[in-house]
Amino acid sequence: MIPELGHFALALAVALAFAQGVIGVFAPGLRDPRAMRAAPLLALSHFLAIGAAFLALIYAGVVSDFTVENVADFSSSLVPLIYRISGTWGNHDGSMVLWCFILSLCGATVAAFGGNLPASLRARVIGVLGLVSGGFLLFTLTVSDPFTRIWPPPLDGAGVNPILQDPGLAFHPPVLYTGYVGFSVAFAFAIAALIEGRIDAAWGRWVRPWALISWCFLTAGITLGSWWSYYTLGWGGYWFWDPVENAALLPWLTGTALLHCAIVVEKRESLKAWTVLLAIATFSLSLSGTFLVRSGILNSVHSFAAAPDQGLFILALLGLTVGGSLLLFAIRAPALAAAGVYAPLSRESALVVNNIFLCSIAAVVFVGTLYPPFSDLLFGVQLSVGAPFFNQTVLPLTAPLILAMAVGPLLPWKRAALKPALERIWLAAVAAIIVMLVMTEQTNAITALGLGGGVWVVLSALSDIAERTKLGRVGLGDSVTRLRAMPRAAFGAALGHIGFGVLVLGIAGMTLATQKVVVLNAGQSADLGGYSWTLNDIHDAPGPNYAQRVADVTISDNGKAFLTLHPSRRMFTTPKVITNDAAINTNGFQDIYVVFADEPASGGAELRLNRHPLAPEIWFGGLIMALGGALSLSDRRLRVGAPARKKKAKVAGVAAE
Amino acid sequence: MRTSKKRRLYLLLGCGLALSAATGLSLMAFSSTLTYFLGPREVLAKNPAPGMDFRLGGIVQVGTVNTVITNNTPTTHFRVTDGRASIPVTFTGVLPDLFREGQGVVAIGAMSPDGSFAASEVLAKHGSTYMPKDVEQSLKEAGKWDPKFGPPPDASTWNTMNVKASGS
Numbered sequence: 001m002i003p004e005l006g007h008f009a010l011a012l013a014v015a016l017a018f019a020q021g022v023i024g025v026f027a028p029g030l031r032d033p034r035a036m037r038a039a040p041l042l043a044l045s046h047f048l049a050i051g052a053a054f055l056a057l058i059y060a061g062v063v064s065d066f067t068v069e070n071v072a073d074f075s076s077s078l079v080p081l082i083y084r085i086s087g088t089w090g091n092h093d094g095s096m097v098l099w100c101f102i103l104s105l106c107g108a109t110v111a112a113f114g115g116n117l118p119a120s121l122r123a124r125v126i127g128v129l130g131l132v133s134g135g136f137l138l139f140t141l142t143v144s145d146p147f148t149r150i151w152p153p154p155l156d157g158a159g160v161n162p163i164l165q166d167p168g169l170a171f172h173p174p175v176l177y178t179g180y181v182g183f184s185v186a187f188a189f190a191i192a193a194l195i196e197g198r199i200d201a202a203w204g205r206w207v208r209p210w211a212l213i214s215w216c217f218l219t220a221g222i223t224l225g226s227w228w229s230y231y232t233l234g235w236g237g238y239w240f241w242d243p244v245e246n247a248a249l250l251p252w253l254t255g256t257a258l259l260h261c262a263i264v265v266e267k268r269e270s271l272k273a274w275t276v277l278l279a280i281a282t283f284s285l286s287l288s289g290t291f292l293v294r295s296g297i298l299n300s301v302h303s304f305a306a307a308p309d310q311g312l313f314i315l316a317l318l319g320l321t322v323g324g325s326l327l328l329f330a331i332r333a334p335a336l337a338a339a340g341v342y343a344p345l346s347r348e349s350a351l352v353v354n355n356i357f358l359c360s361i362a363a364v365v366f367v368g369t370l371y372p373p374f375s376d377l378l379f380g381v382q383l384s385v386g387a388p389f390f391n392q393t394v395l396p397l398t399a400p401l402i403l404a405m406a407v408g409p410l411l412p413w414k415r416a417a418l419k420p421a422l423e424r425i426w427l428a429a430v431a432a433i434i435v436m437l438v439m440t441e442q443t444n445a446i447t448a449l450g451l452g453g454g455v456w457v458v459l460s461a462l463s464d465i466a467e468r469t470k471l472g473r474v475g476l477g478d479s480v481t482r483l484r485a486m487p488r489a490a491f492g493a494a495l496g497h498i499g500f501g502v503l504v505l506g507i508a509g510m511t512l513a514t515q516k517v518v519v520l521n522a523g524q525s526a527d528l529g530g531y532s533w534t535l536n537d538i539h540d541a542p543g544p545n546y547a548q549r550v551a552d553v554t555i556s557d558n559g560k561a562f563l564t565l566h567p568s569r570r571m572f573t574t575p576k577v578i579t580n581d582a583a584i585n586t587n588g589f590q591d592i593y594v595v596f597a598d599e600p601a602s603g604g605a606e607l608r609l610n611r612h613p614l615a616p617e618i619w620f621g622g623l624i625m626a627l628g629g630a631l632s633l634s635d636r637r638l639r640v641g642a643p644a645r646k647k648k649a650k651v652a653g654v655a656a657e
Numbered sequence: 658m659r660t661s662k663k664r665r666l667y668l669l670l671g672c673g674l675a676l677s678a679a680t681g682l683s684l685m686a687f688s689s690t691l692t693y694f695l696g697p698r699e700v701l702a703k704n705p706a707p708g709m710d711f712r713l714g715g716i717v718q719v720g721t722v723n724t725v726i727t728n729n730t731p732t733t734h735f736r737v738t739d740g741r742a743s744i745p746v747t748f749t750g751v752l753p754d755l756f757r758e759g760q761g762v763v764a765i766g767a768m769s770p771d772g773s774f775a776a777s778e779v780l781a782k783h784g785s786t787y788m789p790k791d792v793e794q795s796l797k798e799a800g801k802w803d804p805k806f807g808p809p810p811d812a813s814t815w816n817t818m819n820v821k822a823s824g825s
Contacts, residue, residue, distance in 0.1 A: 163754060233753070344667045356671050360679040367683055372694075382694035384712050385687075386765070392686040397679060517750050518729045526729065579754045597751040598731075600724055606731050608751040 003068050006056025007147040013049035013104070014141055017134035020046050020107070024127020028120035039123040040111035043130065047108035054101045057146055061088040067153040070094055070146045076157035078545045079165065086170035087160045093146035095173060099290060100140060102181040103133045110185060117206065124192035125185070132184060135317045143313050162546070162572045162579045168228035176221030176248060180286040182214025183255060187283035190276040191325055194332040199272045204265030207279070209633060211262055215255050216629035222248050223622030231582055236515060236593055236610045238618055241390045246369040247289030253362040254282040257355045264351050268413060272336040274355070280329060284322040291318060343415040350408030357401040364393040402453040402504065405497060406460035424467050428459035443512060450508025457501030461494045492632025496625050503621025509614020517597070521604035529611035532556045538605055546570040551596040551605045567596035591615040692765070697742040707768045713746070715739045719758045737762060748776040755781035
């Protein structure tokens with residue numbers, strides 16, 4: 001009964017979403033106050049309907065209702081509760097419901113908290129969100145219905161894929177999807193503004209918090225996913241340039257660009273058309289990211305099982321959304337005249353440089369990701385574009401970005417001189433050059449470049465904060481007062497840059513990773529990375545829904561044992577799968593990573609030993625970036641909300657000085 | 658007016674530079690890093706030169722996985738098949754969790770002079786029912802599987818199944 005109710009709620013949501021869409025988009029033109037009021041109400045009820053459907057699906061998973069095909073195929077009665085819940089979005093049909101749920105949540109938030117928006121803009125934003133949601137709900141309902149019943153039901157479900165039975169993966173999809181889908185609001189704002197034909201500083205101020213929230217979630221989601229693949233897949237890698245990963249990276253790149261140029265719209269009323277285009281591009285890339293992967297067009301290691309019959313529907317939806325919004329942009333963009341003027345060397349120009357490079361990187365990644373399916377389609381040649389391509393193209397484009405991102409925040413708006421900015425970060429420059437020279441001596445040029453770049457970004461952001469608080473020039477207490485008075489947005493931005501610098505350090509450090517595959521008998525040891533790794537024992541251990549074999553590996557430095565790790569092999573029964581659970585020890589600056597790969601017939605254990613310098617910095621960097629975004633979001637100026645339209649927004653860029 | 662024109666010029670110049678840099682880098686990287694994706698039959702037909710990197714996709718032939726340990730280092734030997742031809746593969750390292758006999762696999766590496774494929778990396782698919790596209794094609798061409806009649810036959814039977822004469 002509950003699944004039928006869920007199914008009904010889903011159908012109801014489709015109707016409500018389309019009503020919300022049509023009424024929202026057209027109400028301002030009708031000048032009917034009832035229609036304007038209806039749009040937010042429809043958005044809220046649409047959200048409630050999908051919420052009910054989503055809960056029904058989770059309920060079916062929790063009580064292990066195997067008459068529901070989705071539950072029978074992807075869950076089992078032996079799976080722990082949390083994975084029975086997360087299993088509902090760990091498969092194609094269920095993840096669609098989650099996706100639509102988050103989209104409707106965005107619409108409901110605009111409806112509930114958008115009271116300070118002009119009524120017509122709010123109605124149109126809600127309307128655009130309703131139309132997008134309606135399209136994808138229709139897809140879910142007709143082509144990938146998660147509530148399909150099967151008869152007779154199986155005695156037990158097929159089980160959750162054991163590598164997906166992991167807390168990291170339980171939370172990765174919702175966080176990532178919130179990031180993807182959150183950009184729909186920026187997109188809806190862009191479309192609504194195009195319909196209205198006007199964009200001003202207030203518009204920038206409304207869009208930016210939304211872009212920032214989604215960016216934080218997307219950053220956290222990507223970081224979580226990367227971390228998950230690092231510790232569960234047992235490859236010891238963090239990024240594989242796989243199409244699915246690129247699909248998440250692309251909206252991140254354009255979303256980062258959007259975040260930066262929305263500042264220019266807000267403060268200087270410039271770059272309007274470009275910001276709108278970026279909002280459209282970011283959401284379009286989010287959509288392609290979620291759906292190209294499902295359509296079976298992109299061949300990926302991570303993808304859900306391909307369902308080609310669904311591909312056409314998805315492509316049509318994508319084409320309609322992307323094509324329609326670009327057409328609207330082409331018609332309306334010329335009306336968006338820029339107001340602010342700025343010199344070639346200024347904060348604005350620095351942000352333009354940021355945009356140019358981020359978009360170039362996005363373009364390169366886009367080409368590399370989509371070239372294989374096109375070459376297959378057009379020339380019938382199966383090609384693959386792997387890590388070497390991306391390393392050769394993305395790295396040279398990131399280097400100038402790193403160089404510029406340290407200087408940009410120090411430049412004032414309108415007109416700037418390079419000299420005072422450079423005087424503030426000469427220390428960072430000297431430190432970076434020293435690191436680069438020393439590391440070139442000891443390692444290789446690429447690693448040295450990366451480490452130097454990371455140091456440069458982190459130190460220059462830190463010296464910016466130090467400068468703003470007059471650290472060392474006034475009393476410590478005075479500096480602390482200044483630090484607390486510093487706008488959180490400025491602090492958040494500095495933190496975001498520091499996070500990126502830390503990430504660069506981590507990536508550079510990982511180029512020095514060493515690894516080795518060995519077969520050891522109990523008591524034997526192997527040498528790697530200056531340590532001696534000894535296998536002590538292999539034994540059985542109990543687990544909740546698996547049996548496991550554990551290897552005890554002791555790592556010693558100069559004969560002094562300092563660490564014992566317990567990598568294990570887990571044998572699951574439903575489905576019959578063996579996974580390797582890597583044992584990782586981290587001291588914050590280095591990971592020691594051991595995988596128990598196999599027990600050869602000849603006895604002993606096949607182990608993979610890894611030493612990963614600076615690996616933790618990759619995920620710290622991602623988290624610091626997301627944290628910086630969140631901090632910036634909590635800034636009073638954003639929280640208090642947008643000023644009334646037309647009232648000139650006060651330029652408060654470097655207010656702390 | 659003058660400044661705004663000048664600004665536009667700088668903007669276009671910057672965009673043009675970045676765009677040409679991106680294009681140049683992509684073309685350079687394409688020419689040196691593109692790798693072909695070949696099935697066992699294509700490997701036998703095209704006979705790629707030893708040392709040229711490509712991706713070998715297919716199914717791990719049942720009953721061929723064998724690990725040899727020398728000097729504490731394990732080397733795994735197996736054959737990758739598309740139902741009509743198969744290629745011996747050697748790999749040193751840890752196989753992914755989902756690597757199993759009869760399942761889809763993608764190996765990255767190059768041919769050795771002795772006619773075997775030396776893999777530097779082996780990828781297995783997350784999905785348990787995954788079948789590489791060209792393997793599917795090959796099975797269909799060989800008359801061993803028609804999607805209309807249900808899921809593909811077990812990989813262990815591919816090399817022994819009665820094959821319909823082609824063209825009939």
